[in-house]
Amino acid sequence: xxxxxxxxxxxxxxxxxxxxxxxxxxxxxxxxxxxxxxxxxxxxxxxxxxxxxxxxxxxxxxxxxxxxxxxxxxxxxxxxxxxxxxxxxxxxxxxxxxxxxxxxxxxxx
Amino acid sequence: xxxxxxxxxxxxxxxxxxxxxxxxxxxxxxxxxxxxxxxxxxxxxxxxxxxxxxxxxxxxxxxxxxxxxxxxxxxxxxxxxxxxxxxxxxxxxxxxxxxxxxxxxxxxxxxxxxx
Numbered sequence: 001x002x003x004x005x006x007x008x009x010x011x012x013x014x015x016x017x018x019x020x021x022x023x024x025x026x027x028x029x030x031x032x033x034x035x036x037x038x039x040x041x042x043x044x045x046x047x048x049x050x051x052x053x054x055x056x057x058x059x060x061x062x063x064x065x066x067x068x069x070x071x072x073x074x075x076x077x078x079x080x081x082x083x084x085x086x087x088x089x090x091x092x093x094x095x096x097x098x099x100x101x102x103x104x105x106x107x108x109x
Numbered sequence: 110x111x112x113x114x115x116x117x118x119x120x121x122x123x124x125x126x127x128x129x130x131x132x133x134x135x136x137x138x139x140x141x142x143x144x145x146x147x148x149x150x151x152x153x154x155x156x157x158x159x160x161x162x163x164x165x166x167x168x169x170x171x172x173x174x175x176x177x178x179x180x181x182x183x184x185x186x187x188x189x190x191x192x193x194x195x196x197x198x199x200x201x202x203x204x205x206x207x208x209x210x211x212x213x214x215x216x217x218x219x220x221x222x223x224x
Contacts, residue, residue: 002151029210030210032212032213034215039197040217041199041215041216041217041218042152042199042215043215044212044213044214044215047211047212049210087151087152089213091210095165096142096154096157096164096165096167097142097154097157097201097213098154098167099144099151099152099153099154100151101151102151
C-alpha cells in the first residue's frame with residue numbers, strides 16, 4: 001500500500017521554506033526520501049529508521065514520527081537546484097519499499 | 110564508486126513481442142527492486158528480490174517475470190508487450206533485505222517504448 005504525500009505541488013521563490021509530508025496507514029520500518037529530476041533516476045536524500053529520528057544535511061532535513069506513521073521533509077532557504085519531484089518511500093513489515101505519488105517542487109528566482 | 114547499472118538504456122519493441130531488462134546492483138548489494146514509472150507518474154513497485162529469492166510482489170502483470178541470479182544481477186522478462194507497457198523501468202539495489210532498512214540506490218533506468 002502506497003504512502004500518501006502532501007502537498008501535490010509547491011511553488012517557491014528562492015530562499016523560501018517548504019514542508020512535504022508523508023503518511024502511511026501501516027506501521028513502518030523506515031522512511032526514505034528521494035528527489036527526481038525529469039527523465040532521471042530518483043536520487044537518495046536520506047533514510048530514517050527510528051521513531052522520532054531526525055536527520056539533515058545542508059538545508060534539507062526530515063523527521064519520522066513512528067507513532068503517527070508519518071514523516072516530514074523540511075527544505076529551508078530553497079535554492080533553484082531543489083526543484084524536482086520529491087518522493088517518500090516507506091518500508092513496512094509486510095511491504096518492501098513503496099513510493100508515494102510525489103510532490104512537485106518548483107523554485108523560482 | 111560503482112552504481113547500479115541497467116541495460117539497455119533504451120528499447121523499442123512492437124506489440125506482442127518480448128523484452129528482457131537487466132539490472133546489475135552495486136557490488137555486495139543483495140537486494141534488488143524493480144519499478145515501473147509512466148510519464149508524470151510515481152514509481153510503481155513491481156517486484157523485489159533478496160538473496161536470490163523473491164521478497165515482495167507488487168503490481169507486476171502476469172505477463173512479466175523476474176529473477177535474481179547467483180551474482181545478484183536481476184532480469185525482468187516481459188512478454189506479450191502492450192502499448193501500456195511503455196514506461197521507464199528502474200531498478201534499485203540495497204543491502205540487507207527488502208523492507209527498506211538501508212538506503213536504496215537507483216539505476217538510470219531503461220526506457221521501453223512499445224509501438
